[in-house]
Amino acid sequence: MDFITSILSIIFILSIPVFLHELGHYMAARSVGIRVEKFYVGMNLFGMGIKKVINGTEYGIGLFPLGGYVKVSGIIDESLDSEKSTSEPQEHEFRSKNTFQKLWFLSAGVLMNFLLSIVIFTFLYFFNGSYELVEEPIINSISETIEIPNPDGGDIETVLSPAAQLGLKKDDKILRIDGIDIKTWSDISINLSNKADSIINIEWLTSNGYNKSSSVKLVGRPAFDGKKIINQGILGVMGNTIHREISFFESFQIAVLNTGNIIISSFYGFIGIISGNMPLEYVSGIVGIAGVASEQAKTGGLIALISLMAFISANLGLINILPIPGLDGGHALLSIIEGVIGRELPIKIKYTIQFIGIFLILSLFIFTIFNDIRNIFN
Secondary structure: OOHHHHHHHHHHHHHHHHHHHHHHHHHHHHHHHEEEEEEEEEOOOOHOEEEEEOOOOOEEEEOOOEEEEEEEEOOOOOOOOOOOHHHHOOOOOOOOHHHHHHHHHHHHHHHHHHHHHHHHHHHHHHHHHHEEEEEOOOOEEEOOEEEEEEOOOOOOEEEEEEHHHHHOOOOOOEEEEEEEEEHHHHHHHHOOOOOOOOOOEEEEOOOOOOOOEEEHHEEEEEEEOOOOOEEEEEOOOOOEEEEEEOHHHHHHHHHHHHHHOOOOOOOOHHHHHHOOOOHHHHOOOHHHHHHHEEEEOOOOOHHHHHHHHHHHHHHHHHHHHHOOOOOOHHHHHHHHHHHHHOOOOOOOHHHHHHHHHHHHHHHHHHHHHHHHHHHHHH
16 A cells, blocks of 8 residues: 555656646747647657647657656757757757747746746645744653664664653743753754754753753754755754744745745755765655655645645756756757857767766666665665
């Protein structure tokens, strides 16, 4: 049953963002007069599926129910078909268009992904409201234990939380950490973030009015701070939240902010991988996403899955806009170069660049699968 849930969940959260990405390319191509040779819902693996040619475009439903596929005239894409590109550019081909038309076509899929993320978050906040942390540092609950990942792989270590060791209880109020006054929950996070595995002193007011003070060693756990992996200090306490209804306009504002934060955070994560600040074991692929999707479906239901879809859609847009050969950003970079030099790059060069890009993307895809499988068994 878990396997079926994983499969259905991954199909649901991936197929819609990928399909809308390709739909964006399709509509942009039509708008600037680029001929669309193929437009598929789902992947047309091994030529199996339902298809019908209408006005020179092959429309179809692919056998593999994930995403979609668009092929336009005059561009060397993942099919590596360069035969037609050896002749003079035709009016209906991508390569005959000016730089702005090319960039519009190439960016349309990315824009659709960002728009989907914003739309999803907007309606989630509008219909469900916002759960916001109460600033006053009064404890709502504590974690009795904390799971610590093994940096070298292997079993996860479960330890007694510092909060449980101190004897902190619900409705206790944190007053000071190492002598520094605590006014809000943000103060707690700031004062604990760089003190992993350190001994700290906590002063608190119990729910029945007694002042207490004690020292404890903080637990350290790997966490992404938006730019790199850090060893986050964990106390094991949670604050109170309040539910607030919000207007559609405010929901839209929060949705734009959320989508922007996801894009920025994911970009720094990508930079962290390249620079070596983020370990490769944190890089996940379709197997890892399936596991997360399955867990979200079981614990949070449809709302959690839709929220995950918004997160994935924003990341899909970011990945595609990166100037990597084989992706939209790579094609955009070549189009800009051609616009600057005033002529089309040799077909052999573009073919070679595309081939290298596809090889790198497939290699990364295979790596993430093996990485996910390794993480499952570690």
